[in-house]
Amino acid sequence: MRQEEFSYFIEIIQQRIAALEQYLIKSSIPEQQALSALNDIKTNIQNLRLFQTEIQDNLELIKTLEAELLEQNETLVSERQVYHDLFKLAPNAYLVTNGEGIILEINYTGAALLNVLPSLLIGKSLMNFVAQQEHQFFLNKLKECLNEKSVQELEVSICPSGKQVFVALVLVKAGRETSGALGALQICLHDITKYKQSAVPEQISSLTAPIRIPNRLDGLRVLFVDDEADTRDLIAAVLMQHGVVVTTVATVAQALQQLERSRPDVIISDIRMPDEDGYTLIRHIKAIEAAKGWQIPTAAISAYLAEDRTKAIKAGFQAHLHKLAPPTELIAMVAQLANRV
Template structure:
């Protein structure tokens, strides 16, 4: 019922009360009692109307709050989608795992890196994709994170499903609850095989050039010394 309809009903009730007073044949004392009762009824109706107005004001305030909440929910949904897309389409592989090493989330690059669809990575132990010889070390590092707060950098050999193992650089960031224990870990994984191979090639080239440079310097010094002696 709207405020206008409620006010109209109150007015009709008052008119009906006033009309009844004209048809009641009572003694003066009874008329006084009826009049007092009528005044109480009218006062109650006035209070009821006031309460209805307050309720209407509260409802309008609630509608405003509801509109604000809807706008906030829309904003949060947009932000959530934005960060989901950043996570999902990032060029590096990103994983979210729990403290026991179970994969909770994986982006598209992680799926490509492990040769498994991201949805099928969820619920799998990350250790399953670590080279068997390094799994014990991996679990030890996980256990040690409870005593560390900073981002950790690890190197592991990752074995994708049906693919060739590769050297990987892992950056591991622990996420803790307010009480302190780790609730999850953010992990980025990058294949550094080509980078390490390039470094080895540079080192090999450098090791070949150093003796040649030394021989060249020695020959120059010998020629300079011979020329000095002759003079």
């Protein structure tokens, strides 16, 4: 019932009470009994008025909450679009499939690697591009990855449309679609044919054994802090391709717990997080450095440019990177911070 209808209902009751009061005065009902009945009715009317006030207060609260939820939803939609653009424009080949290998999403680099237009790949099976003799192996691995929490590595032969077959290092992580749906597999493909060709025969005898791509970041330990799971998975996958050992956490509290256990070589943190943000984290890090005599290179990432960069550097971060920056810039930044250039 709307507020106006409720008020009208109260007025009707009051009119009928007034009429009833006149009736009781003129009737033969004992005066004491009539007054008692009228007082009970008036008390109930007062209770209804209080109830009306409570309803009005609750309606105002609901309107406020609706406005806040709408604002939060608009922010989430905007941020998800940023991550979706990052996925689409990334220079590495990324795609999302279900547990059966059906392609749900693919970026431009991934489509170029398979030599097919992105729009023609959606809904098609990734198995169409895997060597026939490896179909069952690859499908079994994809199903296993659905139950794994960490990024899994495997190796298969990929047959792009109209191009030469190449050996691919496949990084697979169970996660979500960019729409947020669960039960998807996030996959990164990397052509490692030239590394395989330079290996001795006994090293390439098995297609099931993952290999290490030579690079200058092997063993580097990075702590990455971001409240968005998709961003954590994406950046972790990029870093792991270059030999980085990545620990990902979602909150400042979890990051501080990790710092109690071990000292990373580099810390990367999102700036804008709920509850405690990146600026809170950098203050804690500076306090830990002062207490333990550490010097940990730290970098901030954000979806904003000038505002966050200037503030981040002043707060104590040594570097700042936009979330839409190419993975090559991320790797270059980490290498520079760790003095691995």
